[in-house]
Amino acid sequence: MQSKTDDIEIRLLLDALFHRYHYDFRGYAMASLKRRLVQAREHFQCESFSQLQDRVLHDPTVLPKMLSYLTVQVSEMFRDPSYFAAIREHVVPHLRTYPSLKVWVAGCSAGEELYSLIILFREEGLEERTIFYGTDINPEAYRKAEAGVYSLDRIALFTKNHQLSGGKSSLSDYYTAAYGAAVFDKSLRARAVFSDHSLVSDAVFAEMHLISCRNVLIYFERALQDRAVGLFKDSLVRRGFLGIGSKESLRFSAHANAFAEFSREARLYQKHGGPGNG
C-alpha cells in the first residue's frame, strides 16, 4: 500500500533530519506533520519522500524551507483576547508581588505572542522589572520576532484583539507604519531575549514566573508533550503560571498533578507550591 510506503519513507526522512541537522520531529503528531510533508514534497517537486530526503541531506540550503513546512507559523497578536484579559486581571496581581520577573514564550513564532505580553506588562507597569525570553526552533521565526515588523494588513486584527483583551492604550502607540509594514518600537524589545531552544531536546535555562506556550503542544505526540510540560514544571518558580492554547489541556499530561487549574476558561495553570514540586 502506498500509504504504508509513505509512512516508512517519512520515518526515514525524519531520522535523516535528526542525524544530519539535529532537528527532531520524530515525536510530533503525525497526521498534521504528514500533510505538511506532502506539501513540502510538492513544493520541491519530488516524487517521493525518499527523494526529498536525498535533497535535504545533500543540500543544506533546502533545510530552512523544509523547516517552514515542518513548523506551523500561524499566529496573531493578542490571539484569543480572553487569555490576555485573564492574565491582566488575575495573574498580574500575583506577579506584582515579585521584585523581578521572568517571562518565557516557548514556540514564539514571529513574536506576536511575546509582543502582546510585553505591551500588556508595560500597560500594567511591570515591564521594567521583567526579562522576556522568546524561543523557537525555527531561526527564521525568532529572527522575525527580533525585528518586530509585521505586514500592515494584519494590524486591524491585532488592534481589535488588543482592545478586546482590555488594552489600556492604543496599539498604534507601539508601532510606526512604513511601506506597508508596521515596525514595532525598539523599546519594546529592550528587555527581550530571542534564542534557539527546542522543547524536544533542550534543558531548562532559567527560573520563570510566567510561561506561555500556546498552540505548540498540539503538534506533539503525548510523550513529547509530557517532556515539554515537565520542562515547564521544572523551570517555573513555586506558584508560577503556565498558559497554553485555548483548545489544549493538561488533562492527558503525566505532569497534570503538578499544576492547579487557575483559570479553566483561559487555560491558565498554576504550579503547586508545596515541597517536592519546587
Add this chain to the structure above:
Amino acid sequence: MPMLLRSSRARPAFTRSMEALEMAEHKPDSVVPRQRFRAIVIGASAGAVEALGAILPKLPAQFPIPVMVVVHIPAESRFSLVDLFQKRCQVKLLEAADKEPIQAGTVYFAPPDYHLLVEKDFHLSLSSEEQVMFSRPSIDVLFETASDAFGTGLCGVILSGANSDGAKGLQAIVQNGGVAVVQLPESARSSAMPEAALLVCPSALVLQLEQIGTFLAQCQVGEQA
C-alpha cells in the same frame, strides 16, 4: 433484500441522484449499508444545522462507531453545536480535544478555528495551521487524515454547503476503499458542496437527509485492523 445504490460507473450526477431518489422512495429499506465501518466522518457548511439536525438524532445511544464532524463556523463563534444538538440526541456529543482517544458512541465536533485530525493510533489531534480552502476547520483535512488511519473502514458523508471543501477528502476515502455518501444536491440547502463532491466521487451513494440518518444508524462496526 438490501440493495446497493453505489455504482462504480461514472454517470452524470443528475440522473444518478434522481434514480437514487426514486429507488429510495419506493424501497425505503434499500439504504442498508453492506460494509462494516470503524469510523464515520461528516462534513457540512451552509445548511449544516438543518442537515445534522435530521441525522444525529437518529443515532442510537450505544452507537458502536465513532463519528467525527467538521462544520464551518466562524473562528470567533461562541455558538456550540454540542449544546445545540445534545438535547435532541441519544448519542454522546463532544467538542473534540487534542489527544483525545476516539471512542464508540461518541460524536466529536471540530472546535472553531482548529483543524481536526485523526492519528493512526486512533486518537484525535488539533492543529491551528493555515486555512484550507478558506476554512479552518477544514473537511478535507479531517477526511484525508481519517482515511489514512481507517482505510476501508471509513464512511465519509458530505452534506449541504456552499463551497467545495470535502471533495478532495471524500475522493481520498473512496481511493482507500472507504464508502462515500453525499446528500442529494437538489435536497440540500446549498447544493455546491454535494455537487463538488459528486464531481470527483461519481460512485458515491446519493441520499436524502432522512435516508442518510437511517443508513448511518444501521451501520455496524467492523473489527480493528
